[in-house]
Amino acid sequence: MSLVNYAEFKLSITKALGDQLAADLEKLTPVSLTSTNLAMLPSVAGVYQLYQEHEDGRKLVYIGKADGxxxxxxxxxxxKLRGRVGVDLEKVTFTALSVEEDFQAVLPEKLLIAKHQGIGEAPWNxxxxxxxxxxxxxxxxVFGLDHFDQLYPANLDWVIEGLPVGECSLYDLVWAVKDGLPYVFRFARQQHEKTYAGITVSLGSSSATADELFRIISAALPDPWQITALPGYVVMYPTRAESESARKYYRQGEVIHPS
Structure with a gap:
């Protein structure tokens, strides 16, 4: 039997907060993700949303937070996006919302992620x-075809500027490449100085692509050192181990494509 004078009330604070955050972000106009626009933001904690412009309209692709x-x-x-193949930065925009310090405890970006992924948005999260x-x-x-690194692999044709022309140490070149790439280039640091001590290379230009530099570095490294280009980053170790997700191997100056 139903009662006309009784009902249950359930209050979801987290849903209310998530809805309010989403509503306030919805009021903002996305702008291009550029250094100029980022320099105009206050240095405060908050949440933000990234969008991609598509032929059929703007799509929300990522929700994140900044603790500081x-x-x-x-x-x-x-x-990171600058160094990815298939990302047109002119079509990437963002909005941001400052969040009071005592609000961080409720993980505001998780509230937004739950809300938007529930309707098929924020695929990069x-x-x-x-x-x-x-x-x-x-x-x-090995990641699926819909993983971010598979959709937007690291750009091996990325050009690194300001390289030392002429003879330089392999040690200095490896670090110049690491510092010049917009994606991870990881190597065995503990064996770094010992292996590269006394090895020199010669560069004919102050700029070169990552692919060209990986060939030069691998040609100077003793066996069994290998550089492996993975979907989203590059690693360099003293081993010829193979990976199912490798895109290329650089071995003693040669490029080997996985079979």
Missing amino acids: SLPQRLTKHLK NNGFGINDPGVKRDTT
Whole structure:
């Protein structure tokens, strides 16, 4: 029997907060993800959303948070996207919202992610778009075709400027390449100085592509050192181990494509 004078009331604070965050972000106009626009943001904590412009309209692709500085966090995303094949930065935009310190405890970006992924948006979340080094354990992981690194692989044709012309140490070149790439280039640091001590290389230009430099570096390295280009980053180790997800191997100056 139903009662006309009784009902149950359920209050979802998290849903209410998520809806309010989404509504306030919806009021904002996305602008291009550029250094100029990021420099205009205050250095405060907050949440942000990235969008991609498509033929059928603008799509929300990623939701994130900045615990310390919105422009600093978004600059890291800008750097990563610059080095990816298939990403047109002119079609990447963002909005941002400052969040009071005591609000961080409720993980505002998770509220937004839950809301938007529930309607099929924010595909880059939980899909490999993070800006941190994925770690050695991920080097042999095989990802699906919809993973971010598979959709937008690291650009091996990325041009690095300001290289030392003429003879230089392999040690200095490896670090120049690492510092000049917008994606991870990881190598065995503990064996770094010992292996490269006394090895020199010669460069004929102050600029070169990552692919060209990986050939030069691998040609100077003794066996069994190998450079492996994975979908989203590059690693260099003293081993000829193969990976199912490798795009290319650089061995003693030669490029080997996985069979």
